[in-house]
Amino acid sequence: MYRYETHLHTYPVSKCGHATVRESLEYYKSAGYDGVFVTNHFIDGNINYDRSAPYEELIHFYCTDYEEAVKVGKEIGLKVFFGVESSYAGTDFLIYGLDKDWYLAHPEIREMKKTEQLTYFRENGALIIHAHPFREADYIPYIRLLPRYVDGVEIINANRTEFENSMAKHYAESYHLLVTAGTDNHQGGKQTKFAGMQTDTPISDVADFIRRVREGSMELFYEEREAEE
Numbered sequence: 001m002y003r004y005e006t007h008l009h010t011y012p013v014s015k016c017g018h019a020t021v022r023e024s025l026e027y028y029k030s031a032g033y034d035g036v037f038v039t040n041h042f043i044d045g046n047i048n049y050d051r052s053a054p055y056e057e058l059i060h061f062y063c064t065d066y067e068e069a070v071k072v073g074k075e076i077g078l079k080v081f082f083g084v085e086s087s088y089a090g091t092d093f094l095i096y097g098l099d100k101d102w103y104l105a106h107p108e109i110r111e112m113k114k115t116e117q118l119t120y121f122r123e124n125g126a127l128i129i130h131a132h133p134f135r136e137a138d139y140i141p142y143i144r145l146l147p148r149y150v151d152g153v154e155i156i157n158a159n160r161t162e163f164e165n166s167m168a169k170h171y172a173e174s175y176h177l178l179v180t181a182g183t184d185n186h187q188g189g190k191q192t193k194f195a196g197m198q199t200d201t202p203i204s205d206v207a208d209f210i211r212r213v214r215e216g217s218m219e220l221f222y223e224e225r226e227a228e229e
Contacts, residue, residue: 007182015048019188027189035079045087090140152178181220189228
């Protein structure tokens with residue numbers, strides 16, 4: 001089976017990341033994965049940069065970890081795909097299908113309300129997945145569900161509780177939404193619980209991934225591993 005990490009944060013772009021691009025990718029290669037999606041916190045989230053900086057400057061910084069990951073991936077034989085985790089007060093969305101050039105060409109998204117932004121992303125071909133929708137934390141005042149503005153739900157997040165994931169699954173089933181799984185890895189090989197998507201044949205690019213998620217032809221997986229020393 002070909003395995004893919006769909007939800008990965010790296011340092012320094014994600015302020016809360018604890019592993020570098022190389023540390024993360026070398027771990028996934030050693031664990032037998034075929035590829036990873038680098039989905040760092042976007043310019044509306046926990047990005048490790050001054051969020052008041054000019055839009056173009058922010059986008060260029062945001063893409064630095066992904067661009068490094070592409071180089072490392074080619075070096076070690078691991079596929080790397082681009083993604084975004086967009087945020088609104090603790091409510092997070094994984095965005096697949098838009099690239100750096102698209103973001104650079106659309107600075108207007110910075111001024112949009114989140115619902116307008118999500119609609120615009122989808123109109124431009126993006127797949128929107130509500131990440132860990134039932135996550136609870138002291139910095140999250142409300143659980144917000146936007147079933148009319150997303151395509152799917154992350155129903156297995158390796159860093160959430162069984163209850164939170166079961167509620168996410170119930171949400172997806174109730175609204176007939178697509179389903180995905182991801183680790184939400186901030187620690188590279190020090191992570192002990194993993195989730196992702198697997199398939200009998202390798203995915204070629206992000207568009208292929210989106211097609212397979214829409215078809216429901218990829219399997220979700222969850223596993224536990226020993227942390228690296």
